[in-house]
Structure formats: structure tokens, C-alpha cells
Amino acid sequence: MTAPPDTPRPLIAEVLAWCSGIAYVALVYVVMLNTREPTGMRLLPVALLAVLLLPLVPRRPVPALMLLAGVSFAATVHAQSVLAAGQHVMAGMPPARSQAWQIASLQAVLTDLIVGWTAATRSRPITVVSALMALGTQIAGAAYYRDGDAAFLSASVFLTLLVVTAWTVGHSVGERRRHSTDLRTRAAEQAVVAERLRIARELHDMVAHSIGVIAIQAGVGRRVIETQPSEARNALAAIENTSRDTLAGLRRMLGALRHVSPGDGAPLAPAPVLADLEEMVERTGDAGVRVDIEWRGERRALPAEIELSAYRIIQEALTNVVRHSGADACRVTIDCQKDRLSLEITDDGRGPSDLPAAAGYGLTGMRERAALLNGEFAAGPRQEGGFRVTARLPLPVAAP
Numbered sequence: 001m002t003a004p005p006d007t008p009r010p011l012i013a014e015v016l017a018w019c020s021g022i023a024y025v026a027l028v029y030v031v032m033l034n035t036r037e038p039t040g041m042r043l044l045p046v047a048l049l050a051v052l053l054l055p056l057v058p059r060r061p062v063p064a065l066m067l068l069a070g071v072s073f074a075a076t077v078h079a080q081s082v083l084a085a086g087q088h089v090m091a092g093m094p095p096a097r098s099q100a101w102q103i104a105s106l107q108a109v110l111t112d113l114i115v116g117w118t119a120a121t122r123s124r125p126i127t128v129v130s131a132l133m134a135l136g137t138q139i140a141g142a143a144y145y146r147d148g149d150a151a152f153l154s155a156s157v158f159l160t161l162l163v164v165t166a167w168t169v170g171h172s173v174g175e176r177r178r179h180s181t182d183l184r185t186r187a188a189e190q191a192v193v194a195e196r197l198r199i200a201r202e203l204h205d206m207v208a209h210s211i212g213v214i215a216i217q218a219g220v221g222r223r224v225i226e227t228q229p230s231e232a233r234n235a236l237a238a239i240e241n242t243s244r245d246t247l248a249g250l251r252r253m254l255g256a257l258r259h260v261s262p263g264d265g266a267p268l269a270p271a272p273v274l275a276d277l278e279e280m281v282e283r284t285g286d287a288g289v290r291v292d293i294e295w296r297g298e299r300r301a302l303p304a305e306i307e308l309s310a311y312r313i314i315q316e317a318l319t320n321v322v323r324h325s326g327a328d329a330c331r332v333t334i335d336c337q338k339d340r341l342s343l344e345i346t347d348d349g350r351g352p353s354d355l356p357a358a359a360g361y362g363l364t365g366m367r368e369r370a371a372l373l374n375g376e377f378a379a380g381p382r383q384e385g386g387f388r389v390t391a392r393l394p395l396p397v398a399a400p
Contacts, residue, residue: 017055021067024052028071050110061118065130068114069137072107076141104145108138108159112166119170120177127167135163188364195365199309199372211246214239245303273307274334277314284318290329291318297336306393309369310334310343313377316362317345317389325349325387341393348386366391 027049056064111134119127142155221235281291302310314332321330327349335342363379366389370377375393382388 013055014059017059020052020054021056021060021064024049025067025071027052028075053110053114057114057117058121061114061121062126062130065111065114065118065134068107068111069134072104072111073137073141075107076104076144104138104141107141108162111138112162115163116166116170116173119167120174124171127171131163131167135160138163191364192368195368196372198365199369214242217242272311273304274302274310276311277332280311280315280318284322289318289322289327292329292331294331294333295336296333299336302336302341303396305373306341306395309373309375310341310391310393313343313366313369313389313391314345316366320362320387320389321345321347321349327386337395339395341395343389343391343393345389346382346386363389 050068053064053068056067115127115131115134118130122130138159139156142152142159146152146155217235217238221232221239224235225232277293281293284291318330318332321327325347327347330345330347333342333344333346335344366379367377370391370393373393375391377391379387379389
């Protein structure tokens with residue numbers, strides 16, 4: 001397993017994020033103490049220091065908002081006190097409180113941006129409490145730079161509108177993102193259901209074919225049992241082998257059965273097997289992709305459900321190569337061992353990041369087929385480029 005060596009990384013990133021948030025508070029305090037009149041262009045260092053909060057916001061937006069709100073209030077009070085002190089030594093200047101709004105507005109904008117992020121990524125109760133906390137801090141700071149009830153009221157209304165707008169936008173973005181996630185999840189579930197229904201139909205074909213063979217052989221045996229005993233024995237042997245294979249397939253794939261309404265157009269042709277791959281290779285070549293098949297191990301007859309699932313996995317993998325990879329050639333390796341059947345389909349095309357949703361549903365179907373047979377499935381990019389699909393299907397051990 002390679003996961004344990006990677007486990008400390010999230011902890012290190014968390015510690016660095018907290019360090020950056022605390023560094024923002026300390027550096028803003030130092031900058032404000034060394035700025036005589038924190039207004040106009042002197043606010044630029046304070047605004048640039050907000051970059052230090054960015055690593056903490058995605059991981060811990062609520063603590064980042066609390067830090068920023070506290071810094072906002074302290075910076076507003078400090079700016080008012082500095083400007084008020086300058087008022088006493090420089091005659092003819094406008095009232096000091098009319099100048100402190102600049103740093104308060106800057107901090108309000110930064111705070112509202114975090115409010116919007118919190119509304120987009122956290123639950124509604126947390127976001128509402130966070131927005132109220134930010135608004136309360138901003139209104140408390142407004143009392144330091146607005147004189148008179150009318151000025152204070154107008155500032156409070158303006159700050160309230162900013163917070164409500166930020167929360168509404170963030171909440172709308174979060175709702176849209178959650179809705180998109182629900183749609184993708186529902187689509188994946190529907191793809192699984194559709195794939196299982198298709199497997200059930202194919203299993204129905206296999207069972208119907210086997211029962212038909214049994215019925216014919218039983219009829220033959222009944223007619224010749226008196227006159228041709230050897231033919232009757234051959235018919236009974238065929239019935240035994242067919243029924244054993246069918247029962248084994250039913251036991252392994254019982255979980256895939258689904259009730260299908262009659263007359264829904266289920267195919268009646270025999271299920272495809274690995275021997276039919278040559279025809280598929282021909283069709284894929286006509287589509288512009290050369291397929292090289294390499295057989296390993298012993299080529300022998302396999303249980304019908306194994307042959308069918310292997311055929312469908314290869315078929316879906318080749319379909320993804322033709323439609324989505326952009327490759328002009330691919331390789332199919334079929335390794336038939338005593339206890340397992342291994343499949344590998346590789347190409348040199350694009351990786352999975354460029355595949356549309358339809359290709360993802362195809363991978364879901366292949367994974368479902370392997371899981372129903374207690375097999376293993378994997379799909380992902382190759383280190384040398386391209387894409388690889390692998391499947392390992394267990395085979396029943398033949399009786400001695």
C-alpha cells in the first residue's frame with residue numbers, strides 16, 4: 001500500500017494554512033502601527049497582506065472569517081485614533097472620522113468575500129451565523145467613523161446590503177454545485193441500474209438457450225431410449241453438462257437478475273463469446289482503430305457468463321478508444337489461466353481528464369460486470385501516456 005507515506009501531507013498543509021492566517025493578523029498589526037495616516041495609497045500594504053489568508057480560507061473559512069473580522073474592527077479603531085490624533089495638531093483638516101471609512105470599507109469587502117465563500121461551501125446554519133458575525137463587526141466599526149444617526153444608519157444599511165449580496169451569491173453558487181453533484185450521482189446510479197438490466201437480459205438469453213438445448217436432448221433421448229441406447233446416453237450426457245454449466249452461472253450471477261416485462265425487445269440471439277472477437281476487431285478497424293489481440297495461456301471453453309462479461313468489457317473498452325481516446329491503435333491481451341481470466345486493453349490516446357460523461361458510464365458498467373462475478377477491475381492513465389483498462393475474472397476450478 002502506498003497511502004501511509006502520503007498521510008502527513010494534509011496535516012502539513014493544515015499547519016501552514018493556520019500559520020499564514022496568524023501571520024496575516026500579526027503583519028497587519030505591525031503595518032497599522034507604523035502607518036501615520038492609514039488612508040488612500042497607504043492602504044495598499046494592508047490589502048496585499050490579505051493574500052496570506054488565502055491558504056486558510058478554503059480549508060477553514062469560518063476561522064479565517066473570524067480572524068479577518070477581528071482585524072477589520074481593530075484596524076478601523078486604530079485608523080480612527082490615528083486620524084483623530086492628527087486632527088489636534090493640524091488645524092483646518094476635516095473631521096477625522098470622515099477619513100477612517102477607507103480602511104473600514106477595504107476590510108468590509110475582504111470580509112464579505114469570505115462570507116460568500118462560506119455560503120458556497122458550508123451548511124446554511126453555519127453561513128448565516130458567520131454572516132451575522134461579520135455584519136455585527138462591520139456595524140460596530142461604523143460607529144467609529146460615522147458621526148450622527150443619519151450617517152451611521154446609511155453606513156449600516158450599505159454594509160447590510162453588501163453582506164446579504166455576498167451571502168446570496170455564495171449560497172446560489174453552492175446550491176448549483178450541489179445540484180450538479182446530485183445530477184451526476186443520479187446519472188451514475190441510473191447507469192448502474194441500466195447495466196444490471198442489460199446483464200439480466202443477457203443472462204436470460206443464456207438460460208433460455210440452455211433450457212432449449214436440454215428440452216431438445218430430452219426429447220431425443222425419450223424417443224430413442226428403447227431402440228438406440230447409446231444415443232440416449234449421449235443425450236443424457238449433454239443434458240447433464242448443459243444443466244451443470246447453467247446452474248453454475250445462475251449461482252454466480254443471481255445478484256444480477258432483474259424482472260423484465262415481456263415484450264420489451266430483449267434480444268433472443270445467443271450471447272456473444274470471446275470467439276466472436278474477430279468480428280468486433282474487424283468493425284473497430286473499419287472505424288479507424290487497429291486492434292492487436294494477444295492470447296496467452298490455454299484457449300478453452302469458459303462458462304457462458306464469463307465469456308459474455310469478458311466480451312462486453314472488451315467491447316466497451318474498444319468503444320471508448322474509438323469514440324474518446326483519439327488513438328489509431330490499441331492492444332488487447334487475454335490471459336486465460338487455470339483459476340482466472342485476465343483482460344488488458346491499452347491505447348496511446350488522451351487520458352481520462354478529457355473523457356466525457358458517457359465514457360465514465362461505460363467504465364461504471366465494466367466495473368459492475370466484474371464485481372458481479374467477484375472479479376477485479378481497474379482503469380486509469382498509463383505512465384507512458386494513454387489509458388489502460390484491466391479486469392480479472394475468477395474461473396471455477398474444474399472437478400478432478
